[in-house]
Amino acid sequence: MKTAGVILAGGVGLRVGAGRPKQLIEVGGRPLLAYPVETFATSRLLDRVVLIMAPGHVAAAEEIAAPYGGRVEVVEGGETRTASTLRAMEAMGGEPDDARVLFHDAARAFVEHDVLDRCLAGLRTHESVAVALPVTDTVVSVSGELVRDMPPRPSLARFQTPQGFRLGTLRAAYELALKDPEFVATDDCGVVHRYLPQVPIRVVAGDERLLKVTHPLDLVLAEHLAATRTGSA
Numbered sequence: 001m002k003t004a005g006v007i008l009a010g011g012v013g014l015r016v017g018a019g020r021p022k023q024l025i026e027v028g029g030r031p032l033l034a035y036p037v038e039t040f041a042t043s044r045l046l047d048r049v050v051l052i053m054a055p056g057h058v059a060a061a062e063e064i065a066a067p068y069g070g071r072v073e074v075v076e077g078g079e080t081r082t083a084s085t086l087r088a089m090e091a092m093g094g095e096p097d098d099a100r101v102l103f104h105d106a107a108r109a110f111v112e113h114d115v116l117d118r119c120l121a122g123l124r125t126h127e128s129v130a131v132a133l134p135v136t137d138t139v140v141s142v143s144g145e146l147v148r149d150m151p152p153r154p155s156l157a158r159f160q161t162p163q164g165f166r167l168g169t170l171r172a173a174y175e176l177a178l179k180d181p182e183f184v185a186t187d188d189c190g191v192v193h194r195y196l197p198q199v200p201i202r203v204v205a206g207d208e209r210l211l212k213v214t215h216p217l218d219l220v221l222a223e224h225l226a227a228t229r230t231g232s233a
Helices: 034-041 056-066 081-091 113-123 166-176 188-195 218-229
Strands: 003-009 048-053 071-078 100-105 128-134 141-143 145-150 155-167 202-205
Touching: 003 034, 003 081, 034 048, 034 056, 034 071, 034 113, 034 202, 048 056, 056 071, 071 081, 081 166, 100 113, 113 128, 113 166, 113 202, 128 188, 145 155, 155 166, 155 188, 166 188, 188 202
Parallel strands: 003 048, 003 100, 048 071, 128 202
Antiparallel strands: 100 155, 128 155, 141 145
16 A cells, blocks of 8 residues: 655744744754654655645755655645645645555654654554644633633544545545635645545544644744654654
């Protein structure tokens, strides 16, 4: 069964305030993007790696991918996350529907092989897999500055990436989604859940180190993670 990994680095990360795509900010002496590229490119379980890069920055991504001898295919992304996902699916147009595919946000730089392995193991028995961690804070539903609901914490989880799919399942979900004029997506499991509700989404354990770099303070934490990282290989 073919397996592929997709790194989504198509955004520009304006909230970080660095004046350039956040995936190119140096952390621990390397561009942030270099960390997930290393993990995916050195995974023994992936047959193919596709890197979707922000428009206008493909050359920088190709430089980061160069040490891996052509193992990483760099494709220019779209203006939105959905557009970048579709670009990745176009790049994999020749892959069969039963191929296993992992989609990972480059902003979660410190992904390790064990997380990829858990996702791919889940795809042996399920068509869709999410990486998640238990919720430790109390989460409430708020409306009009009033608490409306307080779901029990054991029933809640925090999604991370990668998210895994049988490629045919994701293709079918997006085919339906693109016909919906109200379609908006923040992650691909959400697309499957909304448009293919009959497809169970398997949840596997995430990793607290999968910090999503979004705000300036996150860069401070990322420096610490880079300094204490033992490597993904």
